[in-house]
Amino acid sequence: MTIQRRTFIAAIGSSAAVGLAGCAVLSSDDDNDDNGAGIRGDTLTLTTTTSTYDTGLLDELNAPFEDRYGVTVDAVAQGTGAALETARNGDSDVVMVHARSLEDEFMENGYGVNRRDLMFNDFVVVGGSDDPASIDGSDQVTAAVTAIADSESMFVSRGDSSGTHTKELEIWEEAGLDPTDFGEWYMEAGQGMGEVLAQADQQGAYTLADRGTFLSMQSDLDLEIHVEGPIEDGPERLMNPYGIIAVNPAVHEHVNYDLAMAYIGYVTGADGQKRIEEYTADGEQLFFPEALSEEPNFEQYVPQS
Template structure:
């Protein structure tokens, strides 16, 4: 479902300054440039919604600024496409290669690292393919394909699906056949289907841990529990460029980014749990900030300018 975009005036310099000042706790007055009463269009991933974290973050933001967040949770690919079409003010996603493409095309500005968890390979406890005995994610996928054991893919161009395709590529396998099923659904639906079918799947740890109604077990851990870095799952947030889409509420987008990357927003992320487990780990605050978060991976300055 796409947003019905409202016509908005471009943010004034005074408005942007007021929004950023509010994010930093520099004032809560309703002076010129106040964002109270406005609505933020947020395109995000299904994992933030399915775990319940999105409700916690948005409630804290709405209480602080007196605004409403209209969130549309989709796979990362769909969320980015919504923003590319001007149907979002800000996006919160987890596929760095897709984020980089969005930024390089000029659609995104002010990208920030927000949080991380990791991916895990889950499956039935009897593990017919022996995935748990394999050394790493690539070997586990190879074992599943070799055994033609049932595997359920999200198949929706989400961040999880993107990562899954990377693993298959590293394994030198093009999955297909009766054992491999693409759903075109979110993480929650994929876990439910895999559970019912006794199949393997790749899941983000947060969504998996938030479910207490499935029997699937983690067979290959991600880096949080000592597994391979290939299964790392970082989340980024960025505003949609108002120079591309004049209807974007850039002032409100910057306020939201400022809040969720502030100590208050990062505390919400750190304290959020489900079934007694921490689902996400804050990453916006660091004694040694990572410059690379602001630009596409691998970007280097033009040596001809030196």
């Protein structure tokens, strides 16, 4: 791997995980005092991108958190845009998403607080082995999508305002192309990543996918990676960072802010980050932890605009 990842600090104990996010300390089931009784039985509503659900990562992260605090995590898998809209309406406590421009808008409008970098992987362009647009091995994703458009090769878009769809639209725009001008070869599925990969497989089409979901489904697909992301020397344009944000209790006073911050502390702490790092499918690492570093990134807390 050529990416210079921030050094993972494994020495930090998981008992400090809650404090790492600047959140209130909540007692676990192992505590002998009565503080834990205030949260046991609570439910945390998490809206999140489909990739964290489709890959199985959420099960790996949420079960230990639920056991530790005696709570339930209700994970609602949506595209990033829908996940943020649900939170904007006050119907979730915390969001885990991957479209920084949409996250910044959410924060700037006052709906979210205490954003943290969580993890990353990258995007890849996948398609059938016949590769009708001859893009295999391309190191320029804009050139690749231009070739797809010029050849009118079938392309399946998420079409759902998700993080992946947002990235896809950015790539078309950078290539000087507008999907509203495309013909029938361009299909908007309005579905999650798993469904879109299955549809692309059935149609022999290209699509933009996050590497984690593709790797988790690869054994069931007749698709292959034609354009790599930066994890495998591809263009930085295909980087895919994930963030986690608590819903602002000053806007929606009913949200479970303390439990949301406990969850943020857990997934960005040593235990959660270790679980992210060690989670694999068919021996392939799907996500790379980004919360702990010897040189923390201050920009994670403030909008990039």
